[in-house]
Amino acid sequence: MLVRFEMFKKWLLALCVGGLALNACAASEAAAPGSEDVVRKAVLSVEPTATIDSIKPAQLPGFYQVITSGLMLYVSADGKYVMNGDLLDLTAKKNLSEAGWAAFRKAELAKVPESARIVFGPANPRYRVTVFTDVNCGYCRALHEHVAAFTKAGIALEYVAWPRDGVTDPAGRNTQVYNEMVSVWCATDRKSAFTAAKEGKAPKSATCANPVKDQYELGLKLGVTGTPTIIAEDGTMLGGYVTPEQMLELLSKNKAGG
Structure with missing residues (x-):
């Protein structure tokens, strides 16, 4: 069952107490570092019923881009940190998060027949x-x-x-x-x-x-x-x-x- 966006935000906000830079907050460690499985387990350790729709390497070194429950997160490859917010490329002046969302939406909407x-x-x-x-x-x-x-x-x-x-x-x-x-x-x-x-x-x-x-x-x-x-x-x-x-x-x- 799909976890509602509002529900997922609640646990994210509960984790991110203390106002760390870039909204970074610790998650749990699991399995061998640096794999999608680690990232998946880190997210599920906080919200076991979450539906994870996409995990892919982020353009931010050492992080994965995760789409779950209508929310985009950036999770470190070792499963220790999660960031909630837009990822901006200052050189290209581009919102990489929005580009990631666009690609995901395009792929999902292509599955809906006319x-x-x-x-x-x-x-x-x-x-x-x-x-x-x-x-x-x-x-x-x-x-x-x-x-x-x-x-x-x-x-x-x-x-x-x-x-x-x-x-x-x-x-x-x-x-x-x-x-x-x-x-x-x-x-x-x-x-x-x-x-x-x-x-x-x-x-x-x-x-x-x-x-x-x-x-x-x-x-x-x-x-x-x-x-x-x-x-x-x-x-x-x-x-x-x-x-x-x-x-x-x-x-x-x-x-x-x-």
């Missing part, structure tokens, strides 16, 4: 963006109001489900918004049901094999914390609500590498 998304856009778009969305959030509705303008600008909006209230409530019952999003994804005409829901019309109740829960958990894994969350084709997170003009500017700048 058939599992609800897509609005031109036949041959200049740009495609993934939008983690909730049918009830105000900014999500405002974004969808401009779908014709996004299409005219050559931008395809590829929606995936992210019910903000989660899949279940504290009593273990499905949340209302989760049920509504399942009904949308299970509708005979998903695009019409989606647009109607964005206009405040409750979808006709329906159930089927659907990707809503998986997409919600994928969002947590990718660091999504609210809706809408917009991600470019290269995995760069562009932010939340933007107008078509702002989106086009962001995508053009992103494509140019700046």
Whole structure:
């Protein structure tokens, strides 16, 4: 089961008491130094239920980059230290953490087929963006109001489900918004049901094999914390609500590498 980002932050903050430089704090030693197994065991020794999605050598010598529970950490190869924060290359003036996140998001989103998304856009778009969305959030509705303008600008909006209230409530019952999003994804005409829901019309109740829960958990894994969350084709997170003009500017700048 995926550990929520907030839960993971709690133990990280509990460890990092004392305000050490770069948020460095000791973790436990395990196995032979310098291996991915050491790093994995160090993280799991603190949070045994953590889902570790990626471990790879960091561009910071002697450290590994770890993505777990929607959080990126840097763990020393001997398993003794963990750092929480952005890694910046001062020479290249580049955020290496964001570059790492982008590569991870791109790879994970590539696993989501178009058939599992609800897509609005031109036949041959200049740009495609993934939008983690909730049918009830105000900014999500405002974004969808401009779908014709996004299409005219050559931008395809590829929606995936992210019910903000989660899949279940504290009593273990499905949340209302989760049920509504399942009904949308299970509708005979998903695009019409989606647009109607964005206009405040409750979808006709329906159930089927659907990707809503998986997409919600994928969002947590990718660091999504609210809706809408917009991600470019290269995995760069562009932010939340933007107008078509702002989106086009962001995508053009992103494509140019700046």
